[in-house]
Amino acid sequence: MNIPFNKPYFTGNELIYMKDAIERGHISGNGYYTKLCQQYFQNRYGFAKCLLTSSCTDALEMAAILLNIQPGDEVIMPSYTFVSTANAFVLRGAKIVFCDSRSDHPGMDETLLEGLITPKTKAIVPVHYAGVACDMDMILQVASQYGIPVIEDAAQAIDSFYKGKPLGSFGQLACFSFHETKNISAGEGGLLVVNDPALISRAEIIWEKGTNRAAFFRGEIDKYGWVDIGSSFLPSDMIAAFLWAQLEHLLEIQTRRKQIWKLYREALADLPAKLFVNLPFVPDYATNNAHMFYLTTADAAMRNQIISKLKSNGILAIFHYLALNNSPFYRNVTQTGTSINSEHYTDCLLRLPLYYELPDDIPAQIAELLNSL
DSSP states (O other), rough: OOBBBBOOOOOOOHHHHHHHHHHHHSSSOHHHHHHHHHHHHHHHHHSSSEEESBBHHHHHHHHHHTTTTOOTTEEEEEEOOOHHHHHHTTTTEEEEEEOBBOOSSSSGGGGGGHHHHTTTTTEEEBBOGOOOOOHHHHHHHHHHHHHBBEEEETOTTTTTTEEETTTTTSSSEEEEEETTTTSSOSBBBBEEEEHHHHHHHHHHHHHEEEEEEHHHTTTTOOOOOOOOOOBBOOOHHHHHHHHHHTTTTTHHHHHHHHHHHHHHHHTTTTTTHOOOOOOOOOOBBBBOOOEEEEEEEESHHHHHHHHHHHHTBBBOOOOOOOOGSTTTTTTTTTTOOHHHHHHHHHEEEEEEOOTOOOOTTHHHHHHHHHHHH
């Protein structure tokens, strides 16, 4: 048996649409399929403006530029997240202020947020870990009280909701990923969502290398030039064509992933009592988009034992992030607060294989193997 951690799913139309993009004669950014994808997200989720990017990292970097993050500014985010969440703001000279995780979920502990705010705080970046929503009411209440913009890192959160409203629609800005490990994939790729109308025009300029080229092609100006800072954040229309083939099958892909997630939940239901293992927690206010199925063990030794047991039986399970406040880059930076829970997830969180074509019997086989420990 050879069960990888992840296997990208192909709908069958990817090559057809990529060929069509070539035949249309426009394979650089902002072509036919780019517009289709952007319109899809605006129509389906009610986002004000969507801009495809080459990665979620690029979307985060655009967000940092849009909010005019300057050296010395402080940006609050969870310590248990991918490095791109922090890098986007460090590149602008910001100091990252890390918030610990919740005890019941790897997302930021919203109750700690207000205590991390200072006069230098210029952004709050909640990360919807595993596609499960943070408590956005609490985050937005604190953000509004102090006049601080919110950027949702929704890299894992496509088609997930908070109290019936789609993730990505709460912050002034939001960022999604289409990396091959995500539910919907273009190999690489990302999306910047601009919900604040006051930021839309500048977002287009930054997206187009600091030029007002988008306005020119709409006929709003008679020539375009360099008017702001920016970069080449646009993906090729070939990537967008691939993404469009995936988006057409979003419902089918989500349905299948949720089936697998449910099979895991049912098969592993008896593990907590036996192995002191915790299963994923989804609050009542959040939906589950089946991005990930993970376990948290009592300690690192138990996690390593499970990884070894599964690997010896041809099943690849992997751990996740090193809490960023303990990373070599930030090890010597003084932090406000603690990261007890983040460090627990660093040592004890284990991700199980979850992809469209995962055989139905794998969750039960994994349960059997773990029960034999």
